[in-house]
Amino acid sequence: MRPLLPLILFFTALLAVPAAQADDMSLTVKPVLCITDKRNPSCDMSFLVMWQSLATGYYCLFNDFGDAPVRCWSEEREGRLTDERNVQADFSYWMTGTDPEARLAQVDVEVLRMDSDDRRRKRRTRHVWDIN
């Protein structure tokens, strides 16, 4: 069992949903990856955003889609919301406290383009190592 422990820890870390935190704030977003291709150049996604703080207070959630906060919470130490977005490029969610310039936690959402305009990148080679 012991030899498997590093592998288990590796895959756990690999699959973990990114959660950024600064001291007493944690922010979790699911999902964090949008995959596009020629047929689907953007993603219609429903993001579940969850935050938790050790201290009760005034907190706001922002993202790169606008200057105004997505939502603010008053006298709360945790919160969650669902945010529907059409995503075409990388962006971030972040939490602030009373100072909107100070980011307490941030999570990045990535857009991954999986195909290419270059047909040669999808050509099939027939060598023994070309099994996948």
Add this chain to the structure above:
Amino acid sequence: MIYRLSLLALLLAAQPAVAQEAPEEEEESKWRLGAALGYGERSNPLVQSDDIPIVVDLDIAWFGERWFFDNGDLGVTFADNSALTASVVARINSDRVFFGKTDTRFISLDLAGEPASQIVEFKPPDRDYALELGIEMLTDGDWGMLQVNAFHDVSGTHEGYELFANYSRGWRNQRLYIEPSFGVSYKSDKLNNYYWGVTPDEAGDIVDPYEASAGLNWHARFMIGYQLNRDWSLSLVAEYERLNDEAYASPIVEENGVFGWFAGLSRRF
């Protein structure tokens, strides 16, 4: 060894042309580098042979505006438009790989099951790699992708040719991607006979001389992938290639197809 030297020669020959190309403005990297770690096998249709294990699968490719290198294939593209991409491609024939995994055995029966005159040492004959040059055409659309190749031996190894066609269509649902594909490959008589025939010099108590004519292989492949994050993905691939009847009838062939599979964790660099 010949294969490696051929690759080196092709790469060296390509360098001046590659260096003259103007840098592209697009953000997509010219390199495609990847590695997959897992396990898989490719069966070997030859008698007295071992399956070919696959533990690490490397993907090394470079795509310039005209020149490209793709896992051993070297090409130069002479037409690229909205309808098709056409290139001249040099490659190493893949049939040779089976002959590198054969065993020597002492046997008293010939391969047809008849008693041999004496106990003799037998090993399937060896074959050389062939350097082939040909034309490749690619076209795609919402209907999928079609690849057509025509290759001819330029190394004097088998002096034959091969016509290859492959159709693939992929479907993606966010992280999940599946891609079935299938196609055919016509092997000329010279190519087929070089790899799967038995010359009078190679024949003996165990195998009779055999001359293979041209034949048509077909293949089907299924790939499923799951993207874990930007760089890592899980992949499962299974592929079956049915050998042509002329190859299967050879006394040094005991299986009529080649089955390969691989499952592993892949990383893009």
